[in-house]
Amino acid sequence: MTDHARFMRRAIELAAEHSANGEGGPFGAVVVLNGEIIGEGWNQVVATNDPTAHAEMVAIRAACLALGRFSLEGADLYTSCEPCPMCLAGIYWARLNHIYYANDRAGAAAIGFDDADLYAEVALPPDQRRLPMTRILPAEAAKGFAAWLRKTDRVLY
Secondary structure (H helix, E strand, C coil): CCHHHHHHHHHHHHHHHHHHCCCCCCCEEEEEECCEEEEEEECCHHHHCCCCCCHHHHHHHHHHHHHCCCCCCCCEEEEEECCCHHHHHHHHHHCCCEEEEEECHHHHHHCCCCCHHHHHHHHCCHHHCCCCCCCCCHHHHHHHHHHHHHCCCCCCC
16 A cells, blocks of 8 residues: 555544544545645534635644644545645645645535635635625735834745
């Protein structure tokens, strides 16, 4: 068995086990660095009443905690399903090197997890999105950005 298959099987196992327990949807993920799993996650939306507790996000949080850093540069993600837009953004922010996935978004849509609307919404200008967005007090908020730029000890991410 290849390492890729072993890591993907672990993600699939997490998805099956925890969705059977009623913790959330059938999604699992693992973060791997240097051939070792450093973070595991499964969908915990229902269990935690947290809509952001998707398998990938939980695995990223666990891996960052284990390493004591916010960057997962050099690590790979194995997930039982193609990531949704939120998770994909989190994966990019975490600087993971590669995503391996099993089920695709069409398969997820077929069982009630359709992200097509989210992908379409993100591509629209803010004033055309279904969820109203209104910009207010930009000049006041800009002061915080200016203060950030003046910080000599800021950590970019």
